[in-house]
Amino acid sequence: MKQNIHEYLAELEDIPGTRIYTAARARKGYWINQFAMSLMKGDNRERFKANERAYLDEWKISEEAKQALLARDYNTLLDLGGNVYFLSKLFSTDGLSFAEAVSTMTEYSFPEYRDMMLKGGRSPEGNRSIKGGY
Amino acid sequence: MAKITAGVGSSHVPLLGVAVDQGKWQDDYFGPIFAGYEWTREWEKAEKPDVVILVYNDHASAFDANIIPTFAIGCGESYKPADEGWGPRNVPDVEGHADLAWHIAQSLILDEFDMTIINEMDVDHGLTVPMSMMFGQPEKWPCKVVPLAVNVVTYPVPSGNRCWALGEAIARAVESFPEDLNVQIWGTGGMSHQLQGPRAGLLNREWDNKFLDALEADNDDVRHIPHIEYLRETGSEGIEMVMWLIMRGALGQKVKRLHRHYHIPCSNTAIGHIVLAPA
Numbered sequence: 263m264k265q266n267i268h269e270y271l272a273e274l275e276d277i278p279g280t281r282i283y284t285a286a287r288a289r290k291g292y293w294i295n296q297f298a299m300s301l302m303k304g305d306n307r308e309r310f311k312a313n314e315r316a317y318l319d320e321w322k323i324s325e326e327a328k329q330a331l332l333a334r335d336y337n338t339l340l341d342l343g344g345n346v347y348f349l350s351k352l353f354s355t356d357g358l359s360f361a362e363a364v365s366t367m368t369e370y371s372f373p374e375y376r377d378m379m380l381k382g383g384r385s386p387e388g389n390r391s392i393k394g395g396y
Numbered sequence: 397m398a399k400i401t402a403g404v405g406s407s408h409v410p411l412l413g414v415a416v417d418q419g420k421w422q423d424d425y426f427g428p429i430f431a432g433y434e435w436t437r438e439w440e441k442a443e444k445p446d447v448v449i450l451v452y453n454d455h456a457s458a459f460d461a462n463i464i465p466t467f468a469i470g471c472g473e474s475y476k477p478a479d480e481g482w483g484p485r486n487v488p489d490v491e492g493h494a495d496l497a498w499h500i501a502q503s504l505i506l507d508e509f510d511m512t513i514i515n516e517m518d519v520d521h522g523l524t525v526p527m528s529m530m531f532g533q534p535e536k537w538p539c540k541v542v543p544l545a546v547n548v549v550t551y552p553v554p555s556g557n558r559c560w561a562l563g564e565a566i567a568r569a570v571e572s573f574p575e576d577l578n579v580q581i582w583g584t585g586g587m588s589h590q591l592q593g594p595r596a597g598l599l600n601r602e603w604d605n606k607f608l609d610a611l612e613a614d615n616d617d618v619r620h621i622p623h624i625e626y627l628r629e630t631g632s633e634g635i636e637m638v639m640w641l642i643m644r645g646a647l648g649q650k651v652k653r654l655h656r657h658y659h660i661p662c663s664n665t666a667i668g669h670i671v672l673a674p675a
Contacts, residue, residue, distance in 0.1 A: 279595030354481030383599025
């Protein structure tokens with residue numbers, strides 16, 4: 263059953279519209295995620311809200327990632343190694359529900375996204391594999 | 397002698413906790429979800445488990461990006477609900493069973509499962525939402541809990557096969573505990589959902605139900621599903637279903653299904669729930 267790590271990791275990149283949180287992403291996004299984690303403390307949330315840029319400047323985060331955080335550009339943050347469970351601390355700091363924040367990563371507005379979910383969600387059909395197209 | 401008498405599988409969507417805490421569980425949106433747990437709430441009142449081994453994942457609450465244990469067991473006396481950014485849930489503290497937990501931890505390590513041991517931690521919705529679903533809103537939880545946290549966030553996460561084998565080892569450990577205890581094991585998380593990227597919102601009713609069928613089967617084929625199949629078919633967060641295999645592995649080869657429930661959607665997620673007993 264043991265799988266070759268290179269083959270295993272290559273497969274994980276073959277899913278459309280998805281960034282699996284691999285070790286490579288975890289390393290790249292370490293400080294993005296640790297910054298987000300710091301927002302679990304009320305005092306930090308207040309300091310961040312008072313001056314987002316100044317709070318971000320306390321962290322070893324690239325300028326690109328800081329811009330993405332300020333813009334709440336979650337797809338770019340996933341590319342830069344952010345993980346949704348860490349980024350969710352920023353959702354709640356902004357007072358957004360998980361579903362609303364998640365909808366911003368899709369092609370839909372929040373009401374459209376909610377409607378899609380009520381109708382059974384996004385179909386896996388055609389969404390399983392980039393290479394295979396199934 | 398302690399014995400595992402039943403296994404429960406359930407989603408642990410945080411919005412379900414919000415529904416309970418804000419009294420919305422009978423409205424049009426949540427009513428059909430909670431109706432599927434009524435049977436279980438009555439059954440739990442009759443079963444009166446002494447301890448639940450509660451398999452869940454931490455969602456960047458107790459563990460940050462620094463330390464990533466694959467399998468971690470809570471051996472503490474009690475655990476507080478975590479502040480996940482909205483303030484802690486107003487639910488009772490979770491009482492541990494340190495004697496049983498340490499016994500399981502030591503037994504597992506001798507059985508070659510190299511566990512991480514946790515003495516102090518807060519527990520997030522992954523653990524407290526299933527408690528609310530199964531027990532409602534008591535002033536004090538009716539049983540003790542051994543938390544078992546699994547890394548299903550940073551890859552590679554443990555294989556389904558390894559999770560099943562861990563379940564088998566947990567059952568052996570419980571059976572060698574001298575005190576008479578009625579122990580349940582719960583596997584939580586899932587079912588299909590994806591919380592990230594342009595593919596977010598993916599759900600797969602058909603695959604989820606095949607997975608539930610496989611849990612009821614008299615064989616262990618389900619342990620061999622590779623990660624990539626969960627990810628392609630059920631979304632990036634559907635991988636949480638490997639945690640249900642720890643529960644299933646602990647029940648032995650044959651099981652009897654006592655209850656099953658499935659509902660789409662709850663927020664971003666498909667709700668699945670199953671109650672199994674060793675046959």
